Amino acid sequence: MPKFAPRMSRIVGSATLRMNNLAAQKRATGADVVSFTVGEPDFDTPEPIKEGAIKALRAGRTKYTPTSGIPELRKAIADVAAREQGIPCTAKNVLVAPAKQSLFYAFQALVGQGDEVLIPDPAWVSYDPMVRWAHGTPIPVPLEAATGFRMTPEAVAKAITPRTRVVVLNSPANPTGGANTPDDVKGILSLAIEHDLWVISDEIYRHLQYDGKPLSPASLPGGFERTWTIDGPSKSYAMTGWRMGWIIAPESCIEAADRLQSQSLSNATSFAQDGVVTALTGPQDSVAAMKAEFLARRDLMVAGLRALPGVTCPTPAGAFYAFPHFDAKQWGGLDDTALAMALLDKANVATTPGSAFGARGTGHLRLSYACSRERIAEGLKRMAAFQGAL
Ligand SMILES: Cc1ncc(COP(=O)(O)O)c(C=O)c1O
Numbered sequence: 001m002p003k004f005a006p007r008m009s010r011i012v013g014s015a016t017l018r019m020n021n022l023a024a025q026k027r028a029t030g031a032d033v034v035s036f037t038v039g040e041p042d043f044d045t046p047e048p049i050k051e052g053a054i055k056a057l058r059a060g061r062t063k064y065t066p067t068s069g070i071p072e073l074r075k076a077i078a079d080v081a082a083r084e085q086g087i088p089c090t091a092k093n094v095l096v097a098p099a100k101q102s103l104f105y106a107f108q109a110l111v112g113q114g115d116e117v118l119i120p121d122p123a124w125v126s127y128d129p130m131v132r133w134a135h136g137t138p139i140p141v142p143l144e145a146a147t148g149f150r151m152t153p154e155a156v157a158k159a160i161t162p163r164t165r166v167v168v169l170n171s172p173a174n175p176t177g178g179a180n181t182p183d184d185v186k187g188i189l190s191l192a193i194e195h196d197l198w199v200i201s202d203e204i205y206r207h208l209q210y211d212g213k214p215l216s217p218a219s220l221p222g223g224f225e226r227t228w229t230i231d232g233p234s235k236s237y238a239m240t241g242w243r244m245g246w247i248i249a250p251e252s253c254i255e256a257a258d259r260l261q262s263q264s265l266s267n268a269t270s271f272a273q274d275g276v277v278t279a280l281t282g283p284q285d286s287v288a289a290m291k292a293e294f295l296a297r298r299d300l301m302v303a304g305l306r307a308l309p310g311v312t313c314p315t316p317a318g319a320f321y322a323f324p325h326f327d328a329k330q331w332g333g334l335d336d337t338a339l340a341m342a343l344l345d346k347a348n349v350a351t352t353p354g355s356a357f358g359a360r361g362t363g364h365l366r367l368s369y370a371c372s373r374e375r376i377a378e379g380l381k382r383m384a385a386f387q388g389a390l
Contacts, residue, residue: 052278069096099245149178153187177316
C-alpha cells in the first residue's frame with residue numbers, strides 16, 4: 001500500500017471518542033453500560049429550533065450559502081455577543097463554522113513553524129493536535145486542582161518565551177469544569193498585550209457556568225483586536241449533531257477564516273444555520289432549564305464522588321464534567337488508564353482517563369454528567385461496589 005503523507009504522524013485520534021467507542025462496543029454485546037464519557041447533553045434539541053430548520057428545508061433553503069454564513073445568522077450572533085458577552089462586534093466580525101472547525105481555522109491562520117502556543121494542562125483533547133498540525137509547539141500551562149483548575153496569569157507569565165504567539169483560554173473548561181475569574185482573564189489579556197500575543201478564547205460552555213460569571217477577553221479594552229472568540233450552540237442548546245458554531249474576531253481575521261473555509265467546507269449547512277437563527281432569536285427558557293438540570297446533576301455527581309474512598313474532587317464551576325483524582329493506593333494500584341479500563345470491564349462504567357488531557361491529568365478521571373440523575377446514581381453505586389471488591 002502507498003504511504004500516507006508525513007503530516008499524518010502529527011495528528012492522533014480523539015481519546016474521548018475512543019473511550020466512547022469502547023463503551024458502545026460493550027453495549028453492543030448487550031451490557032448495560034453507564035456512560036460518563038461523552039461531552040454532549042442527553043437532551044434533545046428544543047422543538048422550536050428543529051421547526052426553524054424544518055421550515056427552512058421546506059422553503060427550499062438547501063443551496064450553498066455565503067462562505068461566512070447567512071447574513072441573518074451573522075447578525076444574530078453579533079447581536080448576542082454584543083449584548084451578552086460585551087464584545088464590540090457587528091455581523092462583519094462573524095464567520096459561521098462548527099466550533100471545532102472554527103478552532104482549526106484559528107490555529108491555521110495564526111500559528112507557524114516553531115511558534116509556541118500556550119494551552120491549559122489539562123485541556124480539551126483537540127488543542128494540542130491542532131497546534132501540531134499547524135507546525136506549532138503546544139506549551140502546557142499547568143492548572144492546579146487547589147485553585148479549581150483556573151488558568152492563572154502567574155502560570156501563563158511563567159510559560160511565555162520570545163517564541164510565544166498565541167494563548168488559549170477555555171472557560172468554563174473541558175475536562176475540568178474549571179472557570180477563570182474575571183481577574184484571571186484581565187491578567188492574561190494584559191500579558192497578551194505586553195507580549196503582543198493572539199488570544200483564542202473558547203467560550204463554548206459560557207452558558208453553563210454555575211459559580212461566578214464568564215468574562216470575554218474580547219470585551220476588555222485592547223482585547224477585541226487580538227482575540228478570536230469561539231462559541232456555538234452545541235452544548236447550551238443541545239445541538240451537537242448540527243455541527244454549528246462561530247468565530248467572532250476582527251474583520252481581517254474573519255477574511256482569513258473565510259479563505260480557509262472557502263477552500264474546505266465552503267459553508268456551514270444551509271438549513272442548520274436557519275435553525276440557529278431560531279435558537280438565538282427565540283425564547284431562551286430551554287437554555288435556563290437545561291442549565292438548572294445540569295447544576296442538580298453536578299451536585300449529585302460531586303457528592304457521590306467525594307463519598308468514594310481515596311477520591312478528591314474540586315467543585316467544577318461550569319460545563320458538565322467532574323475531574324476527580326483517584327488515590328491509586330485505594331484503587332488497586334491502578335493508574336488512570338488502567339482504572340478507566342477496569343471500570344468499564346468490571347463495573348460497566350465508562351469514563352475517560354485524565355492523562356488523555358495532558359500530563360497534569362494523570363491520576364484523574366473525567367466524568368461527564370450529561371446523563372440522567374438515575375444513571376449518575378447508578379454509575380456511582382457501581383464504582384463504590386467496584387472499589388469495595390478490590
Ligand atoms: C472545549 C471545547 N471546545 C470546542 C468543542 C467543539 O464543539 P463542537 O462539537 O460544537 O464543534 C468542544 C466539544 O467537545 C469542547 O469541549
